Amino acid sequence: MVSPVSTLTADFNNSSSSTSSKVKKILTVPDGVNPALMKMEYAVRGPIVQRAEQLTQQLKDEKESSSVPFSQVVYCNIGNPQSVGQSPVTFLRQILSVLVCPSLINLEPSPFPTDVIERAKGILSNSNGIGAYTESPGLLYIRKTVANALTLRDEGIVASVDNIFLTNGASDGVKALLQLLIRSPNDGIMIPIPQYPLYSATLTSLKGTQVPYFLNEESNNNDKNWSLDINELQTSYNEAKRKGIDVRALVVINPGNPTGHVLSKDQIYSIIKFCEKNNLLILADEVYQANVFKPSKFLSFKKAVVDLNSDVEVASFHSVSKGVLGECGIRGGFVEVYNMEKDTRDVIYKIFSVSLCSNVLGQTAVSVMMNPPKLGDPSYEIYNKEVNGIFNSLQRKSEKLSKAFNSFEGVSCNNSQGAMYLFPKITMPEKAIQESFKQGFSSPDDLYCMQMLEQTGICTVPGSGFGQKEGTYHFRTTFLPPEDQIDNVIEQMRTFHEDFLQKYSH
Ligand SMILES: Cc1ncc(COP(=O)(O)O)c(C=O)c1O
Structure with a gap:
């Protein structure tokens, strides 16, 4: 029986191959x-x-x-x-328009609110424009904005620009960290099941080992919610160790994709303690941190690690593709690392420097996501109306x-x-x-x-x-x-x- 999947692939790859080619195809x-x-x-x-x-x-x-x-x-x-069909948020697109075409700044009367022009000028005067490479971890000016916003989000825990790397979407950050973690096929990464397949696909491509742990579709109190069970984590970890796998890190997707589950503070604390006990780094995929419906509340893994005074290393990923901006095509994101040694950060820097830098429109989108207009700013009202409309x-x-x-x-x-x-x-x-x-x-x-x-x-x-x-x-x-x-x-x-x-x- 021919698989419907392979039939479909064949239909799609209907490219003509030359029969007269003298060169043996390599790929x-x-x-x-x-x-x-x-x-x-x-x-x-x-x-x-x-x-x-x-x-x-x-x-x-x-x-x-x-x-x-x-x-x-x-x-x-x-x-x-x-x-x-979701509409782009006006404030961000206005800033991007000015960055793409800086002569718009000189239009009289200006078609844009003054805060749009100020933001665009800020980026232009701290960069060489969107057509030029930036520093490999992203513009320092934008990393400072991100650091300030993270400090605010994490209730005063100071974020450092040296720990922040701006990326082309969260995917690039995830791939970079997995690349760093997988040294040989014996290296294992714990991933939730169900998971977002970026993790399984990247691990397969890097020839690393997936160490699956199952999320709890039917939780103890019969509330079907895909919660995370620490006993299951331990069982999965022990099983991998028994097979001789060097388990190095744990992936947590919070809020969850595909589950929609939001981890409670207690669960996050238990996960950190589990990682501490078993010496695991945490890859915290937090791209949906702005998509949390009340009464749940988002708590970052970094904040929880600091609350617990833990030394566990954390890499937290964020993205402009999700939340309410939904700017998937702009490819903006960042990874914040925490508790990592300087030498490690230098290698992360090197990974990102190989592709020179992430795209500057994406970096700009990150800066707007992390620093939206404030009360009193000309764009505040319309921005809030748009994002609240999308969220609700x-x-x-x-x-x-x-x-x-x-x-x-x-x-x-x-x-x-x-x-x-x-x-x-x-x-x-x-x-x-x-x-x-x-x-x-x-x-x-x-x-x-x-x-x-x-x-x-x-x-x-x-x-x-x-x-x-x-x-x-x-x-x-x-x-x-x-x-x-x-x-x-x-x-x-x-x-x-x-x-x-x-x-x-x-
Ligand atoms: C959990 C999760 N992580 C990461 C990503 C990657 O997003 P991007 O690379 O667009 O930032 C996605 C995209 O759907 C996702 O759902």
């Missing part, structure tokens, strides 16, 4: 390329998304669109807010979707406490399980998501792409589509789900 797949990269998987952009892109093209083609049973593809597969809408959409999923037969879903995702669990009919393997899917939730896409145009990601306990099946959806589409998305998903159960129940 032939699989033998001519790095096998670790062949093994690497990244479900968020996997075969289901590729099929969604095919369908989108079909819908644009007058002749082919009638064969598609829906009028649009709704992309719920990725936390990419502006791709599904995200919360409403998440509540509406999780409530709906919990009303579907055989589906249970945690209420999101933060981030941008829901990860409902499906009780998969036995016949669907058999059918999925017959069709060559690697997991029954691949079949579920592919059929949902084919029938409704809604593109989600199978739970298998994030990892899940054996015998459990999930899918991840964002709650990013525009609010006026959510009811329709829910009804289409409900009809699909009922049909799916019906189809495979006998």
